[in-house]
Amino acid sequence: MMHCTMDDLLALRAGEASVWARKHIETCAACRAELDAVYQRVAQLKALPALRPSRDRWPVVRDAVRAERWRKRQTWGVWSLAAAAALAGVLLMRPNQGALHAELAQAKQQSATLEDELQRYDVDGRVLSGRAAALVADLEDRIAVIDGALTSPTQDAQLVKLWQQRVGLMQQLVTVRATRARYVGL
Amino acid sequence: MTVALAVPDVLVARAKAGDQAALESLFRAFETPVYNLARRIMRTPEDAEDVLQETFLEVVRSIQQYRGEGHLWGWIRRIAATKALMRIRRDQLRAAEPLDEEPVGRPGTHVGANIDLERAFEQLSDTSRSVVWLHDVEGYTHEEIAELMGKSVSFSKSQLARAHARLRRMLGEGQGAHA
Numbered sequence: 632m633m634h635c636t637m638d639d640l641l642a643l644r645a646g647e648a649s650v651w652a653r654k655h656i657e658t659c660a661a662c663r664a665e666l667d668a669v670y671q672r673v674a675q676l677k678a679l680p681a682l683r684p685s686r687d688r689w690p691v692v693r694d695a696v697r698a699e700r701w702r703k704r705q706t707w708g709v710w711s712l713a714a715a716a717a718l719a720g721v722l723l724m725r726p727n728q729g730a731l732h733a734e735l736a737q738a739k740q741q742s743a744t745l746e747d748e749l750q751r752y753d754v755d756g757r758v759l760s761g762r763a764a765a766l767v768a769d770l771e772d773r774i775a776v777i778d779g780a781l782t783s784p785t786q787d788a789q790l791v792k793l794w795q796q797r798v799g800l801m802q803q804l805v806t807v808r809a810t811r812a813r814y815v816g817l
Numbered sequence: 818m819t820v821a822l823a824v825p826d827v828l829v830a831r832a833k834a835g836d837q838a839a840l841e842s843l844f845r846a847f848e849t850p851v852y853n854l855a856r857r858i859m860r861t862p863e864d865a866e867d868v869l870q871e872t873f874l875e876v877v878r879s880i881q882q883y884r885g886e887g888h889l890w891g892w893i894r895r896i897a898a899t900k901a902l903m904r905i906r907r908d909q910l911r912a913a914e915p916l917d918e919e920p921v922g923r924p925g926t927h928v929g930a931n932i933d934l935e936r937a938f939e940q941l942s943d944t945s946r947s948v949v950w951l952h953d954v955e956g957y958t959h960e961e962i963a964e965l966m967g968k969s970v971s972f973s974k975s976q977l978a979r980a981h982a983r984l985r986r987m988l989g990e991g992q993g994a995h996a
Contacts, residue, residue: 637978637985668990669981673953675934681849682856684866689844692873693837699878700835768837775835779881 635662640669697768700775705746711794712743731787738794745801749808763807770804824889833881840880844873847890851897857950858901860943868904872897895965898951902965905943937987945980952977 635643635652642648643656643666656662718736777797781790824846831839848869855868875896883892938946944966951957951965952973959973966973 637982638974641974641978641981668985672934672981672984672988676938676949677954679857679935681853682865683849684852684869685862686866688848688866688870688873689841691870692844692877693841695870695874696840696877772835772837779835 632659634659635665640666644669697771700771703778704774705750709743711739711746715739715743731791735787735791735794738791738798741798742794742801745798745805748805749801766807767804770800770807774800774804826885829880829883829885829889833883840877843876843880843889847893848873850890851893854894854897854950854955855901857938857954858898858943858947859904864904865901868897868901871900871904875900894955898947898955898957898965902947905947909943934984934988937984940987941980941983945976945983948973948976949980949984 633655635655639648639652639655640662643652648656656666715736718732718739774797777793777800781793781797824843828839828842832843851872852865852869855872856862856865859865859868872893876893879896883889938949941949947966948962951962952959957965959970959977962968962973963970
């Protein structure tokens with residue numbers, strides 16, 4: 632007697648079996664038992680206990696994300712310096728464009744300068760207290776949020792505001808780093 | 818393993834804005850299901866931990882692209898499955914093994930012995946384990962598995978049938994009419 636193959640049994644389970652297989656399973660106890668075994672195996676697989684990692688991988692993920700953000704910020708710094716220089720050039724050519732563009736250029740210039748200053752403190756290598764590290768992480772997160780907003784199309788006035796906020800946060804970041812560097816004598 | 822985890826929208830919104838605490842909360846919420854999926858597919862705990870790490874790095878990088886359509890777990894699970902399958906493919910390329918090759922059983926185990934299902938499952942090839950786990954446990958369709966693996970639907974179906982036939986033999990179930 633011909634029996635269902637495993638392909639037939641899985642097709643029966645999926646409701647895609649051939650007419651022959653559907654008729655056969657109704658009359659063959661052995662094949663019904665095989666199909667039942669398939670269901671049981673799957674149920675047992677689903678019931679296996681959840682396996683958990685032996686190590687906490689979040690610190691590695693967090694540090695990698697921070698390092699990526701830092702690299703992005705450095706890139707931003709270079710670009711903002713170039714953009715500020717270009718804008719200054721445009722303003723010289725078109726003096727009537729107004730104070731908004733001047734403010735924008737100034738904020739970008741300040742931001743770039745602060746990025747350079749921050750690099751002097753060797754951001755990833757310094758020892759920080761827990762409190763200072765938390766403060767730095769918070770400031771870096773807030774800067775990352777602003778950087779995210781700066782990638783979206785924004786009106787000039789809003790752009791100036793975002794860049795000025797960025798400069799404010801960068802100044803705080805530099806202050807924390809500089810204070811810590813003086814304190815530990817590095 | 819069933820994951821019925823509801824994540825508040827506000828947490829996702831904060832994670833999208835780059836909030837570190839929110840990102841860590843997402844990690845904590847999904848680290849076990851992601852690791853479990855990776856561990857069931859990958860051969861070693863170290864590989865599974867690497868998949869966990871790569872998955873969440875991708876989640877952090879791409880969270881802004883998540884549009885809230887469907888459960889967040891579905892989105893994260895797809896990233897995890899893709900990372901695991903990429904790693905398997907890379908390892909197979911390095912070892913120059915064909916994708917559907919059955920592995921040699923681990924020392925001390927014999928085909929046909931009455932071993933438990935978990936151990937029998939571990940004896941399957943990487944590809945077979947992936948197809949069985951994604952289809953039978955995670956609920957992926959053959960079409961979805963084919964897309965994830967860069968293979969055809971019939972490849973996925975035949976892998977599943979071969980894997981079940983092998984599990985049946987290893988569990989010593991092939992004593993009757995289907996032996």
